[in-house]
Amino acid sequence: MASTSSAAKPKAIDLSHHLNELSRSRVPSPLKDIIKYMKEPGMISLAGGLPHPDLFPFAEITATSYVPDVDLRSTSGEDIHSTLNFSIPKNVSPSHQNTLSAALQYGTSYGSANLSSFIREFTSRVMNPAYSDFEILLDSGNTDAWNKVVNILCEFGDYILVEEHTYPSSQAVWAPMKCIGVPISIDKNGLIPESLHDTLKNWNNTHPGVKRPHLLYTVPVGHNPTGSTLSLERKKKIYEICVEYDIIICEDDPYYFLQFPPYTLRPSSSETQKTAENPVAFDRQAYIESLVPTFISLDVQGRVIRLDTFSKTLGPGNRLGYFVCNPLFAERILRATEVTTQSPSGLSQALVEGLLTSWGQDGYLRWLSGLRDSYTSRRNWMCEIMAETFDLLPSPQNITDDVVAVQKGHASTKDTFPYFSFSFPKGGMFLWIKLYLAHNATYQDLKTTSSSGAVATAKWAEAFWMDLIKEKVLLVPGSYYTPIVGNNERMIQDSDVVFFRVAFSYETKEEMKIGIERMAVVIQRWWNGEASA
Incomplete structure (x- = not known):
């Protein structure tokens, strides 16, 4: 990812034809124009209805972070030597430009x-955008950001390109607009x-007679729900296709920094797979x-249009994220923001x-590297517990x-059959299992009726x-991730298979083990004919 100077990069092309009628019609908020004039030296403002900062109840906020x-x-995070303090005073000073008088104000x-x-500096160093005039615009997290993308680009009834398993809340945004998902395998x-x-060619x-989609929504890293991660080669091909057919790509990437090294299935007697220990000197590059x-x-x-967020790196309750996009889209999103959410929470920003x-x-990058190590360990725990609870076999060619997971102790029997299959997550927080119902008697009885x-x-x-x-074990049904393909009707899933999402992000290793063991009890009950629908 060699950096290229901004002077050598092109500027964004004119993509204004992608804006919807609502977005093209938006005008600046007059009240926001007033605020910029208030900052001129010597200005006495009798205009804006701004509360006086002396009347804010917070004099100073001091925070302790890792x-x-x-x-x-490890538990070292509880050691005082593993923490640092910083403060946010009410008023500006030579040593404090980040103040509560600004954070709590309009x-x-x-x-x-x-x-x-x-x-912007972080994005330039780490993401290296390929055009020079990209903009950064703060938002209230990726859900807020995606809502704004839809509201500048989509008309009622538009078709939107999505993965065949896609994030449910992303669909809930455009479903009331009678938009229709176009599932991509x-x-x-x-x-x-x-x-x-x-899909586009045909x-x-x-x-x-139907307008071709012009927006692709994708979660490219640690895909929610499947845990897959697009390679650079696939991204290049997808981008080239989107250029050919004039498609806007919405890159919803909350799990970008949770990319894992490959997981290798080991015999049950092998030592637990470990992540690399933290290096003495962090190598940023x-x-x-x-x-x-x-x-x-x-x-x-x-x-x-890239959607970035601090939700998975600093905490979702911050409700803070940001767009990386071209100046045209940033300006139109800004116009919508002025009369809807305004700016994200000032306290969160501060x-x-x-x-x-x-x-x-470099410190933020070091933190992100540590997060990746921690979630890699959690991914490994989940895969190891699956291997302890079921016999895991290499998938046959048709899967x-x-x-594939089979009943424990039955890997070598001739009449064995898979309960489910999964792939080792390459990023994110989820493992995606596919249950096979061909050998489930209860399901076969249901099919006849x-x-x-x-x-x-x-x-x-x-x-x-x-x-x-x-x-007492909770998974997310795969049906939640089925694209809406018209009149709030979802794409018909294949018969004989059922999907579930299993998260490894929250529970302890011990709780994960209990949860997977409970899942195994239910699976055996249903495949042994001891349960009914």
Whole structure:
């Protein structure tokens, strides 16, 4: 990821034809214009209805954070030597530009200029956008950001390109607009470029008289729900296809810094797989180069809108993230922001700004590297517990996942069959399992009495999920991630298979083990014919 000087990079091309009528019609908020004039030297403002900072109840906020190189996999984070303090006073001083008088006040919808400057430098160093005039615009997290993307680009009834398993909340944004998802096939390595190309190439034949989609929504790293991560080669192919067919890419990337080294299945007697210990000296460049480059690093035209967030790195309750996009889209999003959410929470901005400036650019990268190590350990725990609870076998040719799970102790029997399959996550927080129902008697009985295999699958999945809940283990049904393909109707899933998402991000290793053991009890009950739908 060699850096290229801004002078050598092109500027974003004109993509204004992608804006919807609502976005083109927005005008600046007059009240926001007033705020910028208030900052002129010598100005006496009798205009804005701003509360006086002396009447804010907070005099100073002092925070204690971890140092960026703390080992999050041990208890060392509780050691006083692993922490640092920073404060946010009410008023500005030579040593404190980050103040409560500014954080708690009305301001421009751009948000904190200092925080935006930190993020811009970070983006330039780590993401290396391929065009020179990219903009940074703060938002209230990626859900807020995606809502704004939809509201500047999509008209009622538009078709939107999505992965065949896609994040549910992203659909809830555009479903009231009667938009329609166009499912693109994915595998254990993410969105399949050839499927995207075939969909667009054949659009006029498959959808005669219907406007072709012009927006692709994708979660490219640690995909939610499947855990897949797009390679650089796939990203290049997808970007080229989007240039060919004039598609805007929304790169929703909350798990970007949670990219894992490969997991190798080991015999049950082998030693637990471990992540690398923290190095004595952190190698910033080596860490950056270990990450798959982003879509914006390929984007010479400004057709990628990147959604970045602090939710998975500093805490979702901050409700703070940012866009990386071309100036046209940033300006239109800003106009919408002025009359809706305004700027993100001032307190959140101030705390995050204080933390990041205390750590510095390299310190933040060091923290992110430590997070990756911690979530890698959690991924490893989940895979190891699966191997302890079931026999995991290499997948046969007709199954594209990494392994299939069979009943413990039955790996060598001739009549063995897979309960489910999964691939080892390459990033993120989730493991995606695919249950096979061909050998499930309850499901086969349902098929004989149901109007279709899809109806039988849905009934079986609901009953199985409720049984999991009764056993006190909670998974997310795969049906939640099925694209909406019209009139709030979801894409019909294949018969004979059911998906579930299993998270390894939250529970302890001991709780994970109990949860997977409970899942195994339910699976055996249903495959032994001891449960009914």
